[in-house]
Amino acid sequence: xxxxxxxxxxxxxxxxxxxxxxxxxxxxxxxxxxxxxxxxxxxxxxxxxxxxxxxxxxxxxxxxxxxxxxxxxxxxxxxxxxxxxxxxxxxxxxxxxxxxxxxxxxxxxxxxxxxxxxxxxxxxxxxxxxxxxxxxxxxxxxxxxxxxxxxxxxxxxxxxxxxxxxxxxxxxxxxxxxxxxxxxxxxxxxxxxxxxxxxxxxxxxxxxxxxxxxxxxxxxxxxxxxxxxxxxxxxxxxxxxxxxxxxxxxxxxxxxxxxxxxxxxxxxxxxxxxxxxxxxxxxxxxxxxxxxxxxxxxxxxxxxxxxxxxxxxxxxxxxxxxxxxxxxxxxxxxxxxxxxxxxxxxxxxxxxxxxxxxxxxxxxxxxxxxxxxxxxxxxxxxxxxxxxxxxxxxxxxxxxxxxxxxxxxxxxxxxxxxxxx
Numbered sequence: 001x002x003x004x005x006x007x008x009x010x011x012x013x014x015x016x017x018x019x020x021x022x023x024x025x026x027x028x029x030x031x032x033x034x035x036x037x038x039x040x041x042x043x044x045x046x047x048x049x050x051x052x053x054x055x056x057x058x059x060x061x062x063x064x065x066x067x068x069x070x071x072x073x074x075x076x077x078x079x080x081x082x083x084x085x086x087x088x089x090x091x092x093x094x095x096x097x098x099x100x101x102x103x104x105x106x107x108x109x110x111x112x113x114x115x116x117x118x119x120x121x122x123x124x125x126x127x128x129x130x131x132x133x134x135x136x137x138x139x140x141x142x143x144x145x146x147x148x149x150x151x152x153x154x155x156x157x158x159x160x161x162x163x164x165x166x167x168x169x170x171x172x173x174x175x176x177x178x179x180x181x182x183x184x185x186x187x188x189x190x191x192x193x194x195x196x197x198x199x200x201x202x203x204x205x206x207x208x209x210x211x212x213x214x215x216x217x218x219x220x221x222x223x224x225x226x227x228x229x230x231x232x233x234x235x236x237x238x239x240x241x242x243x244x245x246x247x248x249x250x251x252x253x254x255x256x257x258x259x260x261x262x263x264x265x266x267x268x269x270x271x272x273x274x275x276x277x278x279x280x281x282x283x284x285x286x287x288x289x290x291x292x293x294x295x296x297x298x299x300x301x302x303x304x305x306x307x308x309x310x311x312x313x314x315x316x317x318x319x320x321x322x323x324x325x326x327x328x329x330x331x332x333x334x335x336x337x338x339x340x341x342x343x344x345x346x347x348x349x350x351x352x353x354x355x356x357x358x359x360x361x362x363x364x365x366x367x368x369x370x371x372x373x374x375x376x377x378x379x380x381x382x383x384x385x386x387x388x389x390x391x392x393x394x395x396x397x398x399x400x401x402x403x404x405x406x407x408x409x410x411x412x413x414x415x416x417x418x419x420x421x
Contacts, residue, residue: 002030004038008377009045009387011394012363013352016387022046024370027190027409032364043378045390048359049114049371049406050321053283054224054262054312056119057101057141061088063317078230078292085315086164089122094131094140097122101144107319109150109414111400114371114407115360116150117283117312119197119224119262121157121167123178128165135182142192149413151371155197155224156182158212162203172208176215191409195222198254200229201237201245206252213254222258224283225249228271229263229294246271255280260310264302265295272301281308286327288314299332303342309357320400325354329395351392374405 002025010020010032021035066084073080092100101118108116120138124130133139138156145152158175159167169175179196186192198204198212204225216223227245228234237245246267249255255278261267262283267275275282284297292315302309311324329350332341342350356362364372376382381398382390394402406414 001025004031004035005041005046005372006035006038007041007044007046007374009390010364011045011047011375011391013355013359013391014362016045016390018387022364022372024410027370027411029364029366029368029370031366041374043376044404045375045377046364047112047373047375048361048364048368049373049408050112050358051310051360052108052113052116052312052319052321053260053310053360054119054285054314055104055108055116056121056315057104057116057144058088058092058097058122059085059314060104060107060316060319061100062315078294079232081292089164089166090126092122092137094136097137098140098144098147101141102147104316104319105145105148105150106414107316108313109148109406109408110403111319112321112373112403112406113313113319114151114373115153116145117153117155117195117222117224118145119155119157121159121163121197121199123156123159123169124166126164126166128168134178135185138178138182139185142186142189146189146191149191149408149411151191151369151408153193153195153222154182154186155195155222157197157199158208159199159203160205160208163199167199167203172211175208176211179215195224197224200226200233201241201248202233206241206248209249209252209254213249213252213256213259216258217253217256220258222260223254223256224260224262225254226263227261228267229265229289231266234266244268244271246274250274250278257281262312262314263289263294263297265289265297267298269301272298272305272307275307276305279308281310283310283312284324284328285312285314286324286331287318287320288312288316290327291315291317296331296335297328299328299342300336303344303353310360311358321358322394322399322402325358325395328357329354349392351395354395355391370407370410372407373403375402376404
């Protein structure tokens with residue numbers, strides 16, 4: 001069915017336009033331009049949906065439960081938090097991971113995310129033996145995304161050492177066979193795409209990284225990996241390999257335009273140069289990085305090198321794309337002692353750069369998937385805001401509460417007090 005939406009304003013990274021219609025058919029944007037006839041969205045603005053490019057959906061169940069010191073671990077940090085996360089992961093089964101993932105994805109839709117990249121590494125039974133279907137847990141996560149109505153890039157994650165037995169595969173070939181099988185299963189699921197991931201240089205040995213990097217490039221798949229999140233990770237990589245994590249990824253043919261490095265909070269200048277040289281992108285997760293004490297994203301250096309940036313809510317201590325984007329700039333201000341730090345060339349505000357990072361595009365364009373969010377212009381945070389200031393107010397002066405509708409593939413999947421609409 002073909003329909004035209006006419007909101008009060010249509011937003012892009014550079015501003016807001018009125019008297020514009022957005023025509024949708026077969027799940028895609030067909031036209032964007034002047035329109036007088038269609039479905040009026042009064043007191044609403046229409047914007048692209050946000051991409052949540054890094055998620056561990058099951059970790060949402062930790063929210064609030066880890067915000068106190070355990071007597072046995074008085075010096076709380078990432079590594080003590082990880083033990084609590086492992087305890088949660090031990091108890092998951094296909095039904096419970098589907099339920100917690102569905103709730104997480106529904107919250108994402110309510111916040112304005114229309115797509116999620118799920119970094120999935122809970123693969124097997126608690127003792128490490130495979131389920132009858134070796135991809136049972138991954139499929140449960142995919143079904144949860146379908147239940148909620150969110151677009152999913154599912155990344156089965158290679159894990160060879162450390163962690164829990166249920167994270168690990170016996171060989172890289174066994175892992176890649178599971179990826180192949182999952183890709184075949186997903187072929188007829190329109191909102192599900194399968195890529196591949198390696199957990200980190202501490203969990204995946206050099207030979208595995210080479211095989212996975214070659215596989216992703218040969219098959220044209222997205223490849224994600226945690227890197228430079230923690231100082232200890234870098235020390236261990238230097239001890240084992242004599243190089244830093246991103247340098248090892250370059251040596252193992254794991255970098256390229258298809259690759260996203262997650263975090264990069266402790267990446268040095270040489271590593272950032274390698275990311276820029278290979279066209280590799282970075283995914284920042286500021287609310288999680290702040291919650292875990294990971295450190296600060298070198299955002300100004302990333303912008304200066306032209307490295308593509310995206311955001312994710314990671315452990316889901318918060319699910320709010322506006323907050324993620326705001327944290328990137330405000331942390332850059334804290335580090336530099338200046339204001340309006342992340343301003344791209346020929347621009348005067350950080351807002352366009354941040355919205356491009358959040359949306360993965362500039363605005364609503366013909367040919368794009370009809371993944372859209374409706375913004376309540378009557379919300380107290382936005383009332384009486386001039387149209388030219390609206391994008392900046394969304395980033396710096398509001399939160400996910402301004403979202404009053406979300407569509408994926410042209411289908412309404414969220415409205416207040418309503419899910420899966």
